[in-house]
Amino acid sequence: MHFVDAKGILSQLNGMNVYRGCTHGCIYCDSRSACYGFTHAFEDIEVKRNAPQLLEKALRSKRRKCMIGTGAMCDPYMHCEEELQITRKCLELIERYEFGAAIQTKSDRILRDLDLLKRINEKTKCVVQMTLTTYDEELCRILEPNVCTTGRRAQVLEILRDEGIPTVVWLSPILPFLNDTKENIEGILEYCVRAKVRGIICFGMGMTLREGDREYYYQALDRHFPGLRQKYHQKYGYAYELASDRNGELMGIFRSVCQRHGILHDVDACFRYLHEFPEKYEQLTLF
Template structure:
């Protein structure tokens, strides 16, 4: 872990603002796209870069904005990595978002987010808060291999349930689905049935597969050699050096996905999920527990 003074904290696109308080990650997920060379890391991925002045930058940025909007975080670097327990920069930024009346769309794989459920609740009552959780693998033992340094899927489902109890809307990222590993109807069905049970608002799927770039690919293939002997060769034979690696079962899995979402009133396209997450109504009514 090392500390830097960042020049800025918010990026703006289409009226939506995003921020990353940290760079790098300690969760160890074998498929992580953020390891890719295109993101130009100049330090080891696990050597977390901490933007120590993030709260001050956020305060200045929000005070200068003429119109309230949703603030997103977690797309590139999880805001609840191990270092957040000590540093509490994410919590400080949430306090600033609350104080300034902005909305929040926060994404994580970690149950550390429950530490801040009081703030998330207040933001949701005051403006709008959406908690996004990534779920890929229902089987606990497989989850430990794919996402080794973070809580398992069943614990993340408990997080979703606790958010629902507070009336905080949730979105699930059902991605990536790894060919020949977790791309089974049993896995997808188990995850989605739990999403329906705990009242998830929407599920984001980008096509039941995996993407690999330079940097990410090498790390992923090394993990395959370690945990799934012979699997790397199977990937190379099937996909070569492709960026998009769709599951051979993608059509069947997509049908299962669409059917379960439709029968449970869950948003199932990225477009409608992102529109919902980016929208900050002038008078946001907290989601009813009975919706």
């Protein structure tokens, strides 16, 4: 872990990452890709120590309220957040200035900030996005080794449901030859239905691989699933998009369950929901 003073904190779409890198160890993580320009080891977390100060300045300068997103690139609830609490400090500012929050994570550490999530949601809107990929708990511990399993994340979704906080699930990635099964998709969808999630984001049954991410993934396959790397090479070569052979069947199951239970599942509709700020709060007060 090392500390930097960042020059800015919010993107053009009002997203922020207070950390760069991750310690969750997910074997498929796209954020490892070379295109993101990491100049340090991925597990050597870069901490933007001045993130709260930058965020407060940015929020005070905005003419209109909006949703503030975090977690799209690096999880805001990694192990170091327990001590540093930078994510919490930023949420305190979002709540104080009455903006909305859209938080993406795999970690049950988010429950530490349940008080803040509830206050933000009471004032404006708070949406928690939870990534679910693998119903089988043992397989999940291999694919996502340093973070709570899918079963625990499902419990978090139910707690948020009971507290009135809307949730969206990322059903991605689905790894060919590993979790692209009917049992896996149906198990995850059962969790989503039980938790009454607002939407599920799924780009199709498959994954992406590019330089940096690809090498790490294949090394993990060699450790845990000997011979599987060769199947990937034979089928996909060096393709960026790796669609499962079961994509049609599994997407049919996905759409059917979502339609039956009234769950948003069009990707564009899900993103509109995440970015929509409640109209009555859009204009800043003068006081």
